[in-house]
Amino acid sequence: MATRTPMTVFHSFPAPAKLNLFLHVTGRRPDGYHLLQTVFRLIDFGDTIEIADDDNGKITHENPLPGVPAETDLMVRAARLLQEHTGSTRGCRLRITKRLPMGGGLGGGSSDAATVLMALNHRWRLGLNRAALQALGLRLGADVPLFIFGRDAFAEGIGEALKEISLPQQWYVVLTPPVSIPTIEIFSDPCLTRNTPPIIMAAFPNNRVRNDLEAVVRKRYPIVEKYLNWLSQFGNSAMTGSGACVFSAFDTHDEAMRVLSLLPPTMQGFSAQSIKQHPLFNLAD
Incomplete structure (x- = not known):
């Protein structure tokens, strides 16, 4: 009688996007990192990560993104970092449905890494708490701790010093210019303002x-400016992160959808709602 090969079961986990409602550069550390103030907001649009167990202890990315070798992919790095930190012999197979544009300022790679850390910590029963996961996430990138923190946040430092902030529910139109912007290119530009006076959290958004x-x-x-100018017809428009994506906030779903319906066929974007906490928030408790 033939032996059946066990079926591989993948489990799906969301990796939501973030918006920077503002971003001030308040200084620069001796090591070159920029000091920031920002408000992060999570929205209900993002990537989907699928994870299956691998009893051989290997970390495998089954559909790596074009131009991103598995060795440098943040999902793979997150899984291997968790293995290394805990001494776990468990492995996994990873897949991704990618909706967030690379180089768009929506935190896609960081969110993917955070989702892998939280999901594997739960599936491998490692028992790391939220603070420990945030500390690991910071080793992968400054935005990763935000997604593990899992709530709207006022951020300082290099973006890792997070305090929860209460914000009203809103809907957003997010436009995605067809360009990928390297963060390091923008932060190294000599024309960048690096001395904006800090504000206190209570002063936002007034x-x-x-x-x-x-x-x-x-x-x-210039294409980012074109998208910003088009969106500014309907209210305040702003860029998130170091770009390229831009957004405007609306009080109702209908308002956001009306603006999105007017989007020229040569432009692209989506509508999303704010969320109070990360869908995987409870996995980090």
Whole structure:
């Protein structure tokens, strides 16, 4: 009688996007890292990560993104870091449905890594708490701890010092210019403002705020300026992170969908709602 090969079972986990509602560069550390102030907001649009167990202890990415070798992929690095840190002999197979554009400022790679850390910590029964997972995430990138923190946050430092902030529910139109912007290119631009005076959390959103990186991106990438100008017809438009994606906030779903329905066929974007906490929030408790 033939032996049956066990069927591989993949489990799906969401990796939501973030928006920077503002981003000030307030200084620079001696090691070159920029000091920031920002408000991160999570939205209900993102990638989907699928994970299956691998009893051989290997970490395998089954559909790596074009131009991103598995060795440098943040999902693979997150899984291997968790193995190394805990001494776990468990392995996994990874797949991704990619919706968030690379180089778009929506935190796609960081969110993917955070989802892998939280999901594997749970599936491998490692018992790391949220603070420990955030510390591991910081070794992968400054935005990773935000997704493990899992709630809207006022952030300082290099983006890793997080305090929960209460914000009203809103809907967003997010436009995705067809360009990938390297973060390091924008932060190294000599024209970047690096001395914006810090604000206190209680001053947001009443204080005048902006994204300090936006002026540099507008100059270097005219297509981003084109998208910002189109969206500004309907309210305040802003860039998230170091670009390229831009967004506007609306009070109702209908308002957001009306604006999205007017989007020229040569432009692309989506509508998303704010979420109070990460869908995997409870996995980190």
